[in-house]
Amino acid sequence: MSVLERAAAPLPADELAQRLRVGRDERRDFDAALAAFERSGELVRNRAGALLVARRIAALAGRVEGHPDGHGFLVPDGGGASVFLPPHEMRGLMHGDRASVRVSGQDNRGRPVGALVEVLERSQRRIVGRVHLQHGVTYLVPEDRRIAHDIVLPDAGKVKPGQVVTVELVQLPTKHAQPVGRIAEVLGNYADSGMEIEIALRKFDLPHEFPKKALAQAQGFPDVLQQKDIQGRRDLRELEFVTIDGETAKDFDDAVYARREGRDWRLWVAIADVSHYVRHGDALDQEARNRGTSVYFPRRVIPMLPEKLSNGLCSLNPDVDRLVMVCEMAISAQGEVSRYEFYPAVFRSKARLTYTKVWAELSSGKAPAHLATLYEVFKALHRQRQKRGAIDFETVETKMVFDARGKIEKIVPEMRNDAHRLIEECMLAANVCAGNFISERHQPVLYRVHEVPAEDRVAALRDFLAELGLQLPGGAVPRPKDYAQVLERIRARPDFLLLQTILLRSLKRAVYTPQNVGHFGLAFDAYVHFTSPIRRYPDLLVHRALKAILDGKKYDGVDWEETGRHCSETERRADDASRDVEAWLKCYYMRDHVGEVFSGTITGVTAFGLFVTLEDYFVDGLVHISELGRDYFQFDAARHLLYGERTKKRFRLADRMKVKLVRVDVDQRKIDLVPA
Structure with missing residues (x-):
């Protein structure tokens, strides 16, 4: 210990043994002693495996x-x-x-x-959960299972067991006593329609009530544009802009228009000019930053901005004048952006179109000229993106169909079509132009960064693909086009969507950061989010950065590192809350199907069992390893496989299997299955 105390740096075990002149015949006892010191906490190893004295840490x-x-x-x-x-x-x-x-x-x-x-x-947030009564003691079981303490409620008043409440802690937990709480809010009964969302808002600490100052500021804006708002802007009100969104969308961030110019095209992408209304540091800005993003639940949206802006002044509704930031691009016949410019404008959307309607017109060959031109631009941009080697994942979203009482009737797939892809391609082009424009002028901003995949994940992916006779080209760090090659090779397979998911899991999550390291998946050197400032705070910052550059100024006063971390975290928080609500609803829906037999596909393999997605229901359940038969099953993580030592029975990712639904636990968001 004294040698390690005096050492200038942590020492590897071999070097420590050498300094102590430990003989070969003493080495086993020496290693055992080191292990004992580690178990007792007197010694620890750093990431390189070198030893250091714990009390020096x-x-x-x-x-x-x-x-x-x-x-x-x-x-x-x-x-x-x-x-x-x-x-x-x-x-x-x-x-x-x-x-x-x-x-x-x-x-x-x-x-x-x-x-x-x-x-x-101490965490200051209120805790949401259900009230229980046992042996005369009323207590709260938190909905957030990461809080392992039950919270004692000495004064529950008229609250009944089973009701959902929020509590404030009046006595914190110790090693010898449970926390004590005071009821702050009674939300209602667990089975009430919409309760799953009320719980999620509090469970994930999502801001859902606007401060009075922010609401007052929003209400203070005139309902229609004033002449002073339009001054200094280009007038694009004569161009045939349209918005294309889903059937239920209410906040329209973007509108598009394109026209032929010889063999090339000119494309306009108009984005709601939220930064005209939400200024740096004001009440609306503070709350927008706090929220970070709008949160989308089934049947309900928690907007980043008050409705006066999100569905009104900033939403590009048809047949009304709106303020926009425009990215105007010249697109070559090969789908390359040869030049672009950004500027503030006033415009008027000519129509609110839906993906379904646009695709019906495009696929029939009878689309109006302005849509047909947009479609040609899309195809050129998409070909160029494929040529560059970007990864083009094909996702399948699901939609819950509810009855009048708010109960799920069915879950249906929402397949993407070329109308979705058309808008996506136009938005990608505008985002890349914004990223390049800002990067070249050295203005700090939040980039949307997607780092190269980790080597260990790539190695595991290659092992799995080899089992299927497939290969991921490239070296230790493959290129986006290597992933794209695999996707193209498997596109016709019946298990394409599942294999695509495995490829996706090998990639890192995209984040917001001022450090521009590029976007691996999209194969872009500089990429920002410019196109959704109504619902994403980083996009609003990008608009401010663009305006500052256009005015010959610098946009500062932002802690970019901290803001990037915050926006990445609020995005994760929103995703987690949405998934939690969907899981709750799916569990509630499947309670009526206990005892039924389903066909399914193994979509996850773990050391404790198999996750199976039920065909036609788009719901996942767990077949616990103990239900697979009287055998000892080994887990092969690289090959996504469980195999029995005695029976040689194999359960592999993408295998089909019949299962029976035996149990649903709404509280735990668990659906239990057994082989049928």
């Missing part, structure tokens, strides 16, 4: 993330590996707290284990 500060099983993790503020917190360390902590911990050793999986030093900051 400074405490790590970070955010606590709870786990339904009672343990937790500390996610360090400065990044790096998360620290495992055993259940006994979590007794005095709650999910969302900030704490400092000292690494005290490693567990049997090699993870750093932490011991609590102090709680730095």
